[in-house]
Amino acid sequence: MIVGQVVGNVVSTRKYEELQGYKLLVIQVGETRLVAADELGAGVGETVLVTKGQAVKAALRKPAPIDALVVGIVDGEFSP
Amino acid sequence: MIVGQVVGNVVSTRKYEELQGYKLLVIQVGETRLVAADELGAGVGETVLVTKGQAVKAALRKPAPIDALVVGIVDGEFSP
Amino acid sequence: MIVGQVVGNVVSTRKYEELQGYKLLVIQVGETRLVAADELGAGVGETVLVTKGQAVKAALRKPAPIDALVVGIVDGEFSP
Amino acid sequence: MIVGQVVGNVVSTRKYEELQGYKLLVIQVGETRLVAADELGAGVGETVLVTKGQAVKAALRKPAPIDALVVGIVDGEFSP
Amino acid sequence: MIVGQVVGNVVSTRKYEELQGYKLLVIQVGETRLVAADELGAGVGETVLVTKGQAVKAALRKPAPIDALVVGIVDGEFSP
Numbered sequence: 296m297i298v299g300q301v302v303g304n305v306v307s308t309r310k311y312e313e314l315q316g317y318k319l320l321v322i323q324v325g326e327t328r329l330v331a332a333d334e335l336g337a338g339v340g341e342t343v344l345v346t347k348g349q350a351v352k353a354a355l356r357k358p359a360p361i362d363a364l365v366v367g368i369v370d371g372e373f374s375p
Numbered sequence: 376m377i378v379g380q381v382v383g384n385v386v387s388t389r390k391y392e393e394l395q396g397y398k399l400l401v402i403q404v405g406e407t408r409l410v411a412a413d414e415l416g417a418g419v420g421e422t423v424l425v426t427k428g429q430a431v432k433a434a435l436r437k438p439a440p441i442d443a444l445v446v447g448i449v450d451g452e453f454s455p
Numbered sequence: 456m457i458v459g460q461v462v463g464n465v466v467s468t469r470k471y472e473e474l475q476g477y478k479l480l481v482i483q484v485g486e487t488r489l490v491a492a493d494e495l496g497a498g499v500g501e502t503v504l505v506t507k508g509q510a511v512k513a514a515l516r517k518p519a520p521i522d523a524l525v526v527g528i529v530d531g532e533f534s535p
Numbered sequence: 536m537i538v539g540q541v542v543g544n545v546v547s548t549r550k551y552e553e554l555q556g557y558k559l560l561v562i563q564v565g566e567t568r569l570v571a572a573d574e575l576g577a578g579v580g581e582t583v584l585v586t587k588g589q590a591v592k593a594a595l596r597k598p599a600p601i602d603a604l605v606v607g608i609v610d611g612e613f614s615p
Numbered sequence: 616m617i618v619g620q621v622v623g624n625v626v627s628t629r630k631y632e633e634l635q636g637y638k639l640l641v642i643q644v645g646e647t648r649l650v651a652a653d654e655l656g657a658g659v660g661e662t663v664l665v666t667k668g669q670a671v672k673a674a675l676r677k678p679a680p681i682d683a684l685v686v687g688i689v690d691g692e693f694s695p
Contacts, residue, residue, distance in 0.1 A: 296479070296490040296522060298465060303454030305378060307424055309415055310447030311434050319376070319424070321452055325487075327405075330376040330424060335469055339455055344467055344479070344490060346520040349429040349509040349589065349669065353518035354471050358433035360426040360446045362376060366520045367470030372481055374463030375499055383614030385538060387584055389575055390607030391594050399536070399584070401612055407565075410536040410584060419615055429509065429589040429669065438593035440586040440606045442536060456639070456650040456682060458625060485647075495629055504627055504639070504650060506680040509589065509669040513678035514631050526680045527630030532641055534623030535659055543694030545618060547664055549655055550687030551674050559616070559664070561692055567645075570616040570664060579695055589669040598673035600666040600686045602616060 296346050298369055299324035301339050313359035320365060331363035342369040376424050378449055379404035381417050393439035400445060411443035422449040456504050458529055459484035461497050473519035480525060491523035502529040536584050538609055539564035541577050553599035560605060571603035582609040618689055619644035621661050633679035640685060651683035662689040 299322035307319065317332035322345055331345045344367035346354070351364045379402035387399065397412035402425055411425045424447035426434070431444045459482035467479065477492035482505055491505045504527035506514070511524045539562035547559065557572035562585055571585045584607035586594070591604045619642035627639065637652035642665055651665045664687035666674070671684045 296492075298481075298488075298490060303452050305424060305447075305452050306450045307447035308450055310424065311415075313433060314446060319447075321378075321454070328378075330378060332376075335471075344465060344470065346522045348522050350511060350520050350522040351430060352520075353473060354520035360430050360432075360434035360444060362426045362428050362430040364520060366474060367465075367467035367479075370466045370468055372463050372465050374481070383612050385584060385607075385612050386610045387607035388610055390584065391575075393593060394606060399607075401538075401614070408538075410538060412536075431590060440590050440592075440594035440604060442586045442588050442590040456652075458641075458648075458650060495631075504625060504630065506682045508682050510671060510680050510682040512680075513633060514680035524680060526634060527625075527627035527639075530626045530628055532623050532625050534641070543692050545664060545687075545692050546690045547687035548690055550664065553673060554686060559687075561618075561694070568618075570618060572616075591670060600670050600672075600674035600684060602666045602668050602670040 296344050297324050299343060299345055301337050301341050301343060303339060305330050311360055329363055331365050332361045333365040335365055335368060337365050337368055343367065344369055376426050377404050379423060379425055381419050381421050381423060383419060385410050391440055409443055411445050412441045413445040415445055415448060417445050417448055423447065424449055456506050456526065457484050459503060459505055461499050461501050461503060463499060465490050471520055489523055491525050492521045493525040495525055495528060497525050497528055503527065504529055536586050537564050539583060539585055541579050541581050541583060543579060545570050551600055569603055571605050572601045573605040575605055575608060577605050577608055583607065584609055616664050616666050617644050619663060619665055621657050621659050621663060623659060625650050631680055649683055651685050652681045653685040655685055655688060657685050657688055663687065664689055
């Protein structure tokens with residue numbers, strides 16, 4: 296998984312029906328950006344945990360062409 | 376998913392039969408380019424949302440060797 | 456697989472239920488960091504072997520949106 | 536998918552039996568090189584369309600450890 | 616697939632049971648290193664062909680969390 300920060304969201308009217316109901320968040324991860332679907336209600340400025348690829352499927356209610364999903368809101372990173 | 380811009384299309388006569396019927400768009404994503412199949416009718420200059428990898432399968436009518444698919448036409452990106 | 460070093464862990468209260476019970480470790484791999492689920496009890500400072508992508512599934516007790524898993528604690532790397 | 540140019544081929548005598556019958560082409564994609572299996576008869580110097588990852592499976596006659604496949608010979612790229 | 620050179624091996628005592636019986640080779644690919652499971656008996660200094668991701672599964676006797684596998688020993692690369 297990767298940790299990134301929510302910086303905005305993508306609006307798309309013409310899209311596959313299977314994407315309806317997901318918020319499409321723009322996530323900043325270091326120098327790059329990706330778009331992840333979200334059902335947890337993550338807001339701009341929040342730090343999130345994103346799962347990519349085939350593993351996303353395990354969290355979807357029904358098949359959808361989603362390759363990145365917000366799987367957690369990050370409270371913090373700790374190192375002793 | 377990633378957001379990119381349609382900059383052209385690839386023409387291929389000798390190809391796997393399963394690719395027939397898809398438009399093969401060249402997508403510019405930052406400094407790199409990739410080719411994504413398209414069924415939504417995205418045109419050159421439009422900004423699109425592209426899904427990669429295994430997740431593409433959920434949007435295909437029948438199995439095809441397609442690892443990137445245009446899943447939405449982007450109206451805009453918003454950040455509060 | 457990749458070899459990396461455990462540098463911390465991620466705490467997330469609002470997350471998918473399927474992630475409960477896994478420790479979410481921050482792994483340093485060269486210049487980049489990723490988060491891998493752990494069940495082996497790897498600690499900060501330890502060198503670990505991480506599997507990514509679809510292959511993770513083979514080691515999970517039940518489906519979960521996990522795309523990186525600590526699959527071994529590394530004793531050492533040897534070259535003759 | 537990605538577009539690359541065939542620059543050579545890999546010869547391997549000791550290999551998994553499932554790879555028999557495929558030509559293993561070296562493909563130049565920008566600064567990097569990868570090896571893709573080929574059944575279309577692509578030759579050195581030709582520009583090809585390569586599919587990577589799980590999607591390759593849809594074009595294989597039987598399961599094989601192939602993560603990149605030449606899926607088309609490119610006639611040209613066009614942009615209006 | 617990618618072509619790399621075997622530069623060593625990883626020793627791990629605490630690991631998933633499914634990894635038993637595989638040699639874990641360190642493979643140098645350009646500037647980066649990865650760890651690939653090996654059953655072909657590739658030795659240090661040899662050039663090998665490595666398959667990554669979901670495609671590895673097709674060559675495994677039983678499910679294992681292995682995302683990279685040595686699928687061939689390379690005799691040579693040829694370009695006319």
